[in-house]
Amino acid sequence: MKFKSFLAKPFASIVSKNIKKGMQTAVEDQENILKYLIKTARITQFGKEHRFAELNDYKQFRQSVPVRNYEQLKHYIEEIKAGKHNVLWRGQPLYFAKTSGTVSGTKYIPISKESIHNHINGARNALLCYMAETGNTAFADGKLIFLSGSPVLERVGGIPTGRLSGIVNHHIPRYLRKNQLPEYETNCIEDWETKLGKIVEETIRQDMTLISGIPPWMQMYFDELIRRSGKPVGELFPRFSVMVYGGVNFEPYQAKLFQSIGRKVDGIETFPASEGFFAFQDTQTEPGLLLNTNSGIFFEFIPADEIGRENPRRLSLGEVETGVNYALIINNNAGLWGYDIGDMVKFVSVDPYRLVVTGRTKHFISAFGEHVIGEEVEYSLLKAAKEDNVHITEFTVAPYVSNDAGKSYHQWFIEFENEPEDIRHFSQKVDQYLREKNAYYDDLISGNILQQLIITPVRKNGFIDYMRSIGKLGGQNKVPRLSNDRKIAEGLTQWIKN
Template identity: 60%
Template sequence: MSIKAFFAKQFAKKIYEKTQKWANNPIETQEHVFKDLIRQAKDTQFGKDHNFNNIKSFSDFAKNVPIRDYEGLKSYVEKIKKGEPDVLWKGKPIYFAKTSGTTSGAKYIPLTKESMPFHIQAARNAILHYIHETGNSSFVSGKMIFLQGSPILEEKNGIKLGRLSGIVAHFVPKYLQKNRMPSWETNCIEDWETKVDVIVEETFNKDMTVISGIPSWVQMYFEKLKQKGGKPVGEIFKNFNLFIYGGVNFEPYRAKFENLIGRKVDSIELFPASEGFFAYQDSQTEKGMLLLLNAGIFYEFIKADEFFTENPKRYTIGEVELGINYVLIISTNAGLWGYNIGDTVQFTSLKPYRVIVSGRIKHYISAFGEHVIGKEVEEALKEAMEGTDIRVNEFTVAPQITPKEGLPYHEWLIEFENEPENLEAFSLKIDDAMRKQNVYYDDLIVGNVLRKLIITKVSKNGFQDYMKSIGKLGGQNKIPRLSNDRDIADKLR
């Protein structure tokens, strides 16, 4: 065992014990975070506008601070961009994480000196929990890679601006910098396809032990590695045993990854976003990710099926239940207040509080009142593939409301690696799994409002070509699992 691996085990034990203290006192931990956030922001413009001086409880907060998305906070963000201090949080942010996808263009998410350390600690602690549970620390001596955006930053009125993954690249601990790949110069390449080609060349003969990134883009890296080496990734990197991912559910990719690698490897799921690092997988045996209750974020939850009603009930951590689909609402030490990040979660455990990401509140299909969510389509595909050699590269689902003939249906657009011998039988398996999960969908099939789903095959690299065509190839970008319209489906067809 190397010295680095030995000390990693000792550090892992210390962090595990520290985690247990707050995880075993969840309500008190969140109350402390809530009071600290209000205290520190009471003299900001937002705090004055929303009566923070008189907020003594969560009920006071809920009365004074409505639920908002980015558009609801945009007027405050614009003031920060102009250089004003003490707007959403005391002082000025040290960074803006720039993301896309809003109705009015790019989002500028503030990152403060108080919030930034939690982004770094959470990723580190996820690995340390894995070491503590498994006893495996040998990988810390090998090479590690995170497929990420460019670390080149712009500046706007004294605030640095870039993609979150590029910003995080500036915070790699010194003890990992010798192990980290690719090189800084390669990370700065903007064109994704060129970047992956260079990463393949840089890493091909290295002792890669940990690989991290969004599954769809890591898959591209693995395919190019296998093409260059003529053998599975697990033979090219004999000591590669840990895959770290976030952003999307790994299950639809798992069979393809095991084929590309040539064997199974352990994995750690993360739940990071520009708005905060919310959870990580703390156990290889328990389902879900540990919700980070002590990370400068106060959480609220709204039941997804009540979200679009007038004044839906806002729940705190002590009020949530297992298996319910909640919209995740946050208030943070970066100055986001009552903020809807757009993700939905379900709790898999209440002792400690663990969650899975079930989808996006805007990514659903409810063209006929069925309200199908991301978790359901992913579970249905996984169930249909079990026990087969079918492998899927990527997929998305959209309603077909006005077919040329027959009843409307849900169209599944799938790019197969290994196709089913009988596509119709495979589609029936998925449909049966969907009907078991979603009673509204089942009712529509039984009532002859919808016919059973139809699969449309997408040509090889069709999803990559689509993402490239809209300028979102690589980085943190990903294909929505669901759309309530046909914008993506029609372009893929």
Template identity: 60%
Template sequence: MGIKSLLSEPLARYIVSQQHEWIARSVQVQDEWLSALIKKARDTQFGRDHHFKDIQSYSDFKEAVPVSDYEDLKSYIARIKEGEQDILWPGKPLYFAKTSGTTSGTKYIPISKDSISNHINSAKNAILTYIAETGKSQFLDHKLIFLSGSPVLTDTGGVLTGRLSGISNHHVPAYLRSNQLPSYETNCIEDWETKLDKIIDETIDEPMSLISGIPPWVQMYFDRIIARTGKKIKDVFPEFSLFIYGGVNFEPYRAKLFESIGKRIDSIELYPASEGFFAYQDSQEEEGLLLLLNTGIFYEFIPSENFFDENPKRLSIGEVEVGKNYAMIVNNNAGLWGYSLGDTVRFVSTNPYRVVVSGRIKHFISAFGEHVIGEEIEKALRYGMERHPEVEVVEFTVAPMVTASGGSLPYHEWLVEFAKEPVNMADFVADVDRRLTELNVYYDDLIKGSILRQLVLVPLRKNTFIDYMRANGKLGGQNKVPRLSNDRKIADELIKINRS
């Protein structure tokens, strides 16, 4: 056992003991954070505009601070970008994390000196929690790779600006830097495919033990290594023992990734975003991700079915229930207030508070009133793959077909790129569709009422999704294709690319 793995074990036990302390008083911890955030931001421009000095309770806070999105905070962020201080949070942000928006264009999410520890320590603590539970730490003595965006930062009004993964790269603990790959120079390459080939050059002969990244881009890394070597990943990297991922549901990728690896290995799921690092998998045995309630964020939750109401009910952590879907709202120590992430979560436990990310509040199909959400789509596909174990899925998305050809009934169109297709496609489609009717009563009613017909699955040629991402300038990094849409913009472009 090396010195890094040896020293990690007592540190891991300490981190978990601290974790147990705040878990035992989760509701109180959240109340304390709300008070602390309001007190510190009282004299900011936002605090003055929303009368923070008069807020004495969560009820007062909800009266004073509306639920917002980036557009609502854009005028404040514009002032920060012009160099002003004390706007959303005292002083100036340490960074802006650039992220893509649908209506807002590029978004500039502030990260402060107070909030950077949430991003950095949470990632570190996820690994330490794994070590404490499993006793496995030897991977720290070998090479580690984090497939991420470029760490090159620019200046925006005196604030360093870049992608979150690139910003995080500047804060990798010193004791891990000697283990980290790829090199800084390679990480700075902007073109994903050029960068990926260079990453393979630098890693293929190294004892890689930990690989981290968004599953579709890790799969692309694996595919190119296999093409170059003719070997499974386990034979190229015999020490590879831990996969860390986030950003998308792992289940649709699981079979193909493990087939590429050639053996089962442990994995840790993370829930990071530019707005904060919200949760991580704290157990290899229990379902869900531990919601991080003691890292500078006060959370609110709106039942997803009420999110678009004029005055939706906002709940604090002590008011949530297991099994319900909520839109997650954050208030943090970088100056985001009443900020709707657009994500929905479902609690699987309240002792401790663990969640699964169930989808996006705006990513749903309800062309006919069915309101099918991402979690239901993914569960239905997973059921089909379990019934047809030969199936391996590379990527997929779903859209409504409102006007079907030949005057037939409308349907949901599934666009799927397979690594291995079902032996019997009709049976596979029937199984997926049946499971979706079991998961969504409205969809079931529409099928039984002959308003919709069974889903239609369109197999796509190899690399259709990669070609789509390339055409839209989103290949690699943290980018991903939405699982489902209520219109056909993505679907029609995919079909066009598939035919080219």
């Protein structure tokens, strides 16, 4: 029974030592990756159009390759779907990862035979670093659950296509298959609520030791386990010791998740996306996620205050500073070039290169010039919630624009696990912390252009019902923290608490 955990110890030690060595060569590794990417893609349509045969360094590369979003790369993807080879990368993609885009509709992100290893080994390395540091390998002998999308793949232009989590499911090592739950047939269920019920049936009497997924999914899973059993999750699963999460900031969900478990368990945070596995938590003792600097991706960074400019500065890894928000740009061995993934990051360390995700470049409020970002609203709300012992289930923020001076405000839709005793006083605290965090917002309040934020409580499960109503419950879908318009706010109207 303990065979896997026994074998994991030496393997974890070897991988962890190699990762620590890589911390010292991160900048050099990035330079070598760029050279490899340029050399390999010279034969491609993209490489020929952008003079890759003439490029020798990063300065020349950024002059030749502009920053693009999916819509601006879409015509290349369409050629690949039509059967053309050597378009963005040599040959054709091994897969398309299908994801939803607000502007482009469904996006098809290429994954090559070279880049698939980035997705698989990133998650593996996060677990192995945890094992090496803590000595906890026992969870490898229990049941492991990966709350993922359906592994059923369709073919688009002859290329296997599906959700990234479903694609990766096909590459889980054989030695873990017997430990993995739910069963393949259950994972294939498309309807999230039906699938959730089946997952609970399969796992409620099992020896679960590791649970992985995005925090909102895990909370729904925990809620259903508790509803059916009447017991906290930690009592149902006495050996449950590791929780792996990513996709959204963990902090807003942390208190309720641990309350549902009934005790603390170790957490491992990851930064995955359809475009690549960018970073992972390599230690339990230091903040931030270790950037995946030697895995086929060359990273670039644009300072947040230059996003949207015609010619923003583009920095390589060796040029970044701690404490600065950057838009993350990637170039990878699947043919994404100068690709803006839409996430903002901030380095908390450059020795080694560890970062935190601070929000989405498109998720902000600047209806009045304040440019409030996700990191700021999460900090303000969680600080006030901690002081008042308030637990938050979910929230989103939108601007309310009035034609009357001093009447416009930020409207916060919050689903509370337990409401504050005085919601007006609570909103004043959140507002004050946001003013301290964002000078532009503070100026607007001081100048009577905005009034203090207003909190609108959402009834229990209101966000779940809203996501269900728009067909985005489960899957990879998350509620945006911030919107610069009223679309989500208006959609939530029917679930506002009386």
